[in-house]
Amino acid sequence: MNTLTIKNLSKTYRNGIKAINNISMEINNGMFGLLGPNGAGKSSLMRTIVGLQQADEGEIYFNGTDIRKDSDFIKKQLGFLPQDFGVYPKVSAYDLLNHLAILKGVNDAVMRKKQIIDLLEKVNLIAHKNKEVYTFSGGMKQRFGVAQALLGNPQIIIVDEPTAGLDPEERNRFNNLLSEIGEDIIVILSTHLVEDVRNLCSKMAIIKNGSLLAYGSPSDMIKQLDHKVWIRKIERNELNDYLQNYQIISNHLIEKQLHITVLASQQPEGFSLIEPNLEHLYFHTLNQ
Numbered sequence: 148m149n150t151l152t153i154k155n156l157s158k159t160y161r162n163g164i165k166a167i168n169n170i171s172m173e174i175n176n177g178m179f180g181l182l183g184p185n186g187a188g189k190s191s192l193m194r195t196i197v198g199l200q201q202a203d204e205g206e207i208y209f210n211g212t213d214i215r216k217d218s219d220f221i222k223k224q225l226g227f228l229p230q231d232f233g234v235y236p237k238v239s240a241y242d243l244l245n246h247l248a249i250l251k252g253v254n255d256a257v258m259r260k261k262q263i264i265d266l267l268e269k270v271n272l273i274a275h276k277n278k279e280v281y282t283f284s285g286g287m288k289q290r291f292g293v294a295q296a297l298l299g300n301p302q303i304i305i306v307d308e309p310t311a312g313l314d315p316e317e318r319n320r321f322n323n324l325l326s327e328i329g330e331d332i333i334v335i336l337s338t339h340l341v342e343d344v345r346n347l348c349s350k351m352a353i354i355k356n357g358s359l360l361a362y363g364s365p366s367d368m369i370k371q372l373d374h375k376v377w378i379r380k381i382e383r384n385e386l387n388d389y390l391q392n393y394q395i396i397s398n399h400l401i402e403k404q405l406h407i408t409v410l411a412s413q414q415p416e417g418f419s420l421i422e423p424n425l426e427h428l429y430f431h432t433l434n435q
């Protein structure tokens with residue numbers, strides 16, 4: 148079992164933005180969802196964990212080793228799929244993986260070849276191994292990104308907003324791949340898509356403005372909202388009234404009709420009880 152421990156981590160950029168504000172958490176094998184709106188600090192946290200930038204304060208341990216003191220230790224065990232994964236033009240999938248594997252220290256040529264072929268099979272790109280990666284579709288590029296992140300058999304992989312721009316079928320395929328990988332190692336999935344976290348992650352954190360707002364198992368956290376989430380259809384001109392008088396979770400259109408979802412311990416007049424879900428928890432947490 149692998150353990151990533153983050154203790155009191157903080158990071159302020161030169162422009163004064165505190166992108167990570169005293170975050171502590173522990174992450175074990177399996178898929179961990181890091182959920183937050185744009186600008187919450189997810190990428191900042193990811194970049195700090197992978198050693199691309201230094202924290203101002205706090206500690207990060209991987210399997211007991213302080214990675215600030217021994218940054219090579221985590222680099223050898225880690226694979227990263229950044230948000231903007233660039234590829235060189237005119238290089239085939241196989242050759243690019245070969246090049247990246249050498250950089251990662253997979254020195255034995257026979258082992259390297261086997262690993263690359265195995266990974267291309269795993270991400271379902273073996274038929275495209277001689278194609279130039281820059282000609283791949285968005286989904287194929289992301290799956291290639293997973294293959295490169297898995298070179299060198301890492302114990303932890305970090306993927307930053309990986310399904311942005313993928314069509315539903317590719318998103319499913321990509322998510323299935325992640326979930327398969329997450330059985331044996333730590334996979335940290337940074338995203339603003341609640342649905343991806345709900346479908347894939349057994350543990351999660353919600354962050355906003357650099358701070359950790361919630362942390363734990365999605366189902367345990369959702370249970371706290373049992374018998375407290377209510378919905379009703381309203382007219383647009385009533386919205387302000389409701390916003391002022393109720394603890395709002397969200398308002399959204401269902402078949403063109405505005406619906407409002409609120410949190411209350413007793414049934415508010417005209418509202419019906421609904422089963423709480425991760426989206427309710429997410430919006431409720433962000434609104435608090």
Ligand SMILES: Nc1ncnc2c1ncn2[C@@H]1O[C@H](COP(=O)(O)OP(=O)(O)OP(=O)(O)O)[C@@H](O)[C@H]1O
Pocket residue numbers: 160161162164165166183184185186187188189190191192339
């Ligand atoms: N290198 C930087 N220098 C200064 N400010 C930065 C830098 N990188 C990020 N920020 C700011 O830090 C805050 C957190 O940004 P970050 O990219 O970590 O958030 P995020 O949750 O990953 O957002 P997104 O989902 O939009 O990628 C934002 O206000 C952002 O503008």
